Amino acid sequence: MxxxxxxxxxxxxxxxxxxxxxxxxxxxxxxxxxxxxxxxxxxxxxxxxxxxxxxxxxxxxxxxxxLPQAARPMPPELKGYAFELLDPEAKAGEATLRVRLLDARVGKPVADALVYARRLDMAPDGMPTMTGKLEPEASPGPGIHAFRAGLTMEGRWRLSLAAKVPGETGTVHDQLVLRAVE
Missing domain, CATH: 1.20.5 (Single alpha-helices involved in coiled-coils or other helix-helix interfaces)
Incomplete structure (x- = not known):
């Protein structure tokens, strides 16, 4: 117009x-x-x-x-605790991951800690968004904690764990690396 x-x-x-x-x-x-x-x-x-x-x-x-989250600082009194992966290699697919929480100050496993897995991903191989399923299983023995894991492919996987230790304040955090093989 x-x-x-x-x-x-x-x-x-x-x-x-x-x-x-x-x-x-x-x-x-x-x-x-x-x-x-x-x-x-x-x-x-x-x-x-x-x-x-x-x-x-x-x-x-x-x-x-x-989403990846920032690592939470662990209280100094919990620095003496560390997780140990009992089987550093697992078969790709459905696998049982066994871990133990150790008190390094006395050199013994902590039998009565509440351990839970937070995340399973392939961050060690540069793929942090490639995650696997994690479900707790019955403990196979004293101080040993088991998780059913879905390791969908071969490679290195990061298992992020947390634990509440009786008598301690705060949460123990750790990350372990395992290898899924054919």
């Missing part, structure tokens, strides 16, 4: 139609945003950065479990 000679309705209202420069600027901003988003996602997937715990606690549990 033109009113006066050669002027559009937008010009008559004091607005100028978007020119080629505005479209180029918008395209540039969108491309930079897409590249930045892809880079952030790639860094997150590689484990190059972590989701802060304050943010992770506000996410739904399935989403928070999938």
């Amino acid at each position: 033109t009113g006066r000679e050669g002027f559009s309705a937008a010009d008559q209202e004091g607005r100028r139609p978007a020119g080629m420069g505005a479209w180029l600027l918008l395209g540039f901003v969108l491309i930079v945003g897409a590249v930045a988003g892809a880079g952030a996602g790639y860094g997150l997937a590689r484990g190059a950065w972590d989701i802060p715990n304050a943010v992770a606690t506000r996410l739904p549990a399935p989403v928070a479990a999938w």
